Amino acid sequence: MPLPPLTNPAQVPEQVKSICIFCGAGTGGDPIYVEHAKEVGAALAKNKYNLVYGGGSVGIMGAVAQAVLDEGGHVRGVVPDPLLRHGSKQIATTIDVVPDMHTRKKTMDAHSDAFVVFPGGFGTMEEMLEMVTWSQLNVHSKPIILVNTKGYFSLFVQWVQLMIDEKFVAAGNRDIFVVCDTADQVLEALKTYKAPETRYGLDWIKSDPIKM
Ligand code: AMP
Numbered sequence: 382m383p384l385p386p387l388t389n390p391a392q393v394p395e396q397v398k399s400i401c402i403f404c405g406a407g408t409g410g411d412p413i414y415v416e417h418a419k420e421v422g423a424a425l426a427k428n429k430y431n432l433v434y435g436g437g438s439v440g441i442m443g444a445v446a447q448a449v450l451d452e453g454g455h456v457r458g459v460v461p462d463p464l465l466r467h468g469s470k471q472i473a474t475t476i477d478v479v480p481d482m483h484t485r486k487k488t489m490d491a492h493s494d495a496f497v498v499f500p501g502g503f504g505t506m507e508e509m510l511e512m513v514t515w516s517q518l519n520v521h522s523k524p525i526i527l528v529n530t531k532g533y534f535s536l537f538v539q540w541v542q543l544m545i546d547e548k549f550v551a552a553g554n555r556d557i558f559v560v561c562d563t564a565d566q567v568l569e570a571l572k573t574y575k576a577p578e579t580r581y582g583l584d585w586i587k588s589d590p591i592k593m
Contacts, residue, residue, distance in 0.1 A: 397524065397571050399431040399457075401493035403508040404441035405501030414441060417530040418499050419448040424564035425497070426454030430571075433493045435485065436460030436477075438470040441499045446472040459488045486511065495524040495571055498558075500533040509558075516557045516576060519583050524574035525558040526567055534560055553579030 402422075408415050422445035425432065432449045435442055436458030446456050450472060458473030461481055479485045486508065498509045515521055527534045538560060544550040556577040559570045 397430065397494040399433055399493045400425060400495050400497050400571070401433040401489045402442070402445055402497050402499060403501065403505050403512075404434075404445060404499035405505055406435075406437060406440040406442060407502065408440050408444070409500055411531060414500050414530055414533075415444045417528065418444045421445070421497070421499070421528055421564045421567055422448030423452050424568060425449060426452030428568055429454075431455040431457065433457045433459065433489050434473075435489070436469065436471050436473060437464070438472045441501060443472055445499065450474070457492055459485050459492075461485050490515075490521070493523070495526065495574070497526045497528060497567060498534075499528045500530055506537075513557050516580060517554055518581050518585075520585050522576040524571055524576075526570050526574075527558055527560045528567060529560050529562050551579040553577040 404418065405414075418441045422432070426449040432446060432454060434446055434456065437443060437460070438446070446458070449456050455475070456473045457475045457477065458471045459477045459479060460469055460471060461484070462478055463481075465478055477488055479488055490512070496509070496512050498505060509525065509527070512521075512523075512525055516523070516525065527537075529535065541550065541555055545552050545555060554577055556575075557580070559574060561567045561570055
């Protein structure tokens with residue numbers, strides 16, 4: 382069945398000011414993951430982007446947040462109450478304590494204009510893919526940028542190509558996300574991103590997709 386026409390052709394997002402990051406609560410096994418995350422985080426802060434993140438001091442998430450703070454940037458941590466009570470330590474200038482993971486993601490989305498994804502595990506992939514799915518459904522048109530440290534996302538890109546080849550994903554929707562190898566490429570992608578026109582033309586203005 383053909384996709385419905387675009388009713389909200391806003392493929393170019395508002396100017397990006399705040400960036401939500403998704404990344405591992407672990408550091409990975411190679412120091413390059415933390416080093417590269419710090420480098421990209423510092424570049425974001427130097428370019429005056431605010432940070433929105435999951436609030437923890439651990440792993441890649443803590444490394445990026447600390448790098449942004451060290452550059453004098455603003456960091457909003459959004460942490461679920463159970464994680465806080467479990468001992469999660471925050472690196473942030475503003476902290477939102479929310480009741481659960483769903484509220485956290487909704488809050489992170491509400492406070493950000495773009496998503497930058499660093500290497501991580503199940504949590505990172507789940508968060509990234511939900512935002513890719515929301516873009517596919519035209520819930521948002523925000524840039525989604527993958528930081529491909531050490532080629533970490535290259536197998537994911539191959540998997541997406543398989544989804545396209547097997548006709549589970551529209552070919553144009555590959556461009557919902559952009560893969561970057563360097564901090565400069567991330568900065569460039571934040572300025573030039575254009576969401577693909579192959580996305581669904583659904584109109585979410587009067588409804589809350591999360592409740593459906
Ligand atoms: P993963 O990619 O599986 O390491 O999951 C990363 C996600 O785990 C983060 O984005 C957070 O949602 C969550 N998380 C795990 N530990 C913590 C922590 N100590 N503080 C805050 N969030 C955490």
